[in-house]
Amino acid sequence: MPLPRFLLLRHALRFVVCLCVTVVAGQRRTVHPPARVATSVLFRSLLVLVLPIGVSSCAAEDWYRWRGPNGNGISTETEWNCNWKNGQPTIAWSHSVGTGFSSVVVKDGRAFTLGHVGDQDVVFCLNVADGNVVWTFGYPAELDDRDFEGGPISTPTVDGDRIYVMGRAGELFCLQTSDGTKVWGKNVAEETDVRLPGWGCSAAPLVIGDKLLLNIGESGVAVDKHSGERLWNSDDRECGYASPVLIPDSNPTAAVIASGRAYIGIDVESGKQLWAERWLTSFNCNAADPIIHDGKMFLCSGYNRGAALFDLNDATPSLIWKSKEMKNQIHGSILYQGHLYGIDGDMETGARLRCMEWSTGEIRWSVDDLQPGGLALAGGKLLLLTEPGKLMIAPATPDGWDPIAQGKVLDGKSWTAPVLSGGRIFCRSVQGQLVCVDCRD
């Protein structure tokens, strides 16, 4: 983990009650201890130092950012179940959050997402227990529904008591999570005078220390997360749609930014490009987050682009394998125990759910007729939301797709990855129906 420990600790201490942090093999994991555990600063500080390596599951955790606390699309929660009554999922509540594709983030009993309502993009803060609106924050935005349903497509990021929101036209806001009060706001595209990509900005902001890293311009923009002040920006080239991803254990701290035509390694401090792996895709649609693991980087795009694994141990990435058998058009794959689980193919023409071996690129299984719409992984199980709104749960194993539970949870087109947090699964449709499926033990 590139963050200095004192910074990490400070960062952690700002987190609200009931949160402890451990440093395991360079990764930060957030762990909710059982209820009512003492949460003194001392105790939490101790935990930082003494929690055993390899803590990988927990009762409940805040899914406070895109692809979860570990940035890998995997929830470590185990205390949830899908033994639904009568085999049907329990919809605890449903709320309309406007048109869009943003997924949900959860922090301290509140769920946040974005949607287009009227002539605004609206940030919704909902109480996870009952779906009641705690606050909303709107800003003027076009639906811009040319070529698709329109509405916001990025997922907000919670950091401590702040939430960062990126709009399609380059709007960026820092709000208080408590009441939605704007701390600061600006338009990054206008400020840096860089062009917007065809479908607009879709990347979730990534918090790294005091910086907020954004995917806009050729290889990103960094702003001070406290003030919004621009720290550096990159050239006026079309960005891709994937979110910035940290390179673990990098020193100095480095991240990978998806541009329209390459995945680019950058020095987070200066914004300097370290390397660029040319990656051309139709419509400059590099939308799947790179997966960085064990000194290797997995890249994947749709439109028949395919996938490749690179070795990151040298100055520039070197190819290990490439394959046309996994083509993530919109959703990033999830790496779990040596296998990638991902949606292969273009959504409009029929995509497949596939399992691919990380080390070789071999396909272990492929299911053609599921109409996959979004994917997550929790407690060793795949959570698949299908395009027509069915939630399916199956063990994540290279042996095959064998669902143990499934039920309709949404009407309308569902292309947003489901999110499990605190035993609740949040699913949304493009049209803006957000449901909370209660899977608490």
Added chain:
Amino acid sequence: MPIQRRSFLAGTAAAATLASAPKIHAASKDKQYRTALIGAGWWGMNILREAMAGGQTKVVALCDVDSDRLEINAEEVTDLSGDTPRTYSDYRELFEKEDVEVAILATPDHWHALNALAAIEAGAHVFIEKPTGHTIGESKAILAASRASDRLVQVGLHRRIGPHHVSGMKFLKDGGAGEIGLVRMFVHSKGGAEKPTRNSEPPENLDWEMYCGPAPLRPYCRRIHPGGFRHFLDFANGTLGDWGVHWLDQMLWWSDQQSPRSVHSTGGRPIAGAAILNADEQTTDAPDHQTATYEFDSFTATWEHRKFAGQGPEQTSIGCYFFGTQGTFHLGWRDGWTFYPADGKKQVIHQDAQLQEPDGHNLKLLYADFLRGIESGSRPVADIEVGHQATTLALLGMLSMKLGRSVRWDSATETIIGDEEANGMLKRKYRQPWTYPEIG
């Protein structure tokens, strides 16, 4: 060796003659055809992959106006075959510098004639995607050039050789459906109103001027490229000029290549909405539905497509119905063929399709037939004349729809009887400096 070839061409007046010399006798199973792909997009790469998989193709060059497509697809060719194709943005330069034995043409329709004529002139056999022209005159020019040389032109009508099409056609020709009085061809899908797409500067990797080529230069928007040209009438002819050519060809195959006496078509965009093209934004302009009626001497054939309402109560959304005295025969795509006897007590007969996936075609068989034709000197199953006839019917439908009246067709002279305005639409104006192909 490209450099040797270049200098050879530059220095030899007889180069053209030599390049077009017959290669029939040199052919054998080990023969590797020096092959170029013009139009290296989705479908072009489908054809090229099948060509490579057949084992008799050495890919020497790719040409596209989109340098990204070129780069990605050249890389794929190298991955698949070890060949390192040279890449070109201008097909004229490709044919000048490369010694091409087979040219695969998969550009948008408005480029087909100029590409094909250049390929034939360079001495290449041609595998060309349907339709064989954007206007009937272009298609005629390719046919004439093929016949004037000994170069084969196979049209990408893979349904001419697909197993269920072959067996279905045998069933029909053996009288399985009895005497047929009506053929109904159709393609239906879902859809609704169309929102305009914002125009933008063409991507840096795209030579938009060359993309438009002989067609009008219009503002770029990403709905056109990549992959959207079919629904812009400057570059193609909508669904009738796409799917319609396949199913018209099936009907023509069954009819032993008869010609219609008259064609009438109507269509429009009541659901998609009026076509928009201004400085800021644009929509497609192809009709969202269209019907066409082809009057033959002994039967009637109709075309119908709509991009709304979906499959509806029917069991299929695509194909041809042949209505005969013994029952209704459906020739489909992924659903194979099915015969529904008029006598309800008789059993339905069905045969599954045998297609190559993911895109559900029979290009492997068609390409093998093409190479067989080159080797044997005989015409392939989807020879240019076959493709030209199917294309002509599709384009007559478009012409009638645009004119708003029916046209009487003289197949011997390939002219419209007694309608000068209609005859004027057998050609189109090319944008400078491109010249519309004249025959002879």
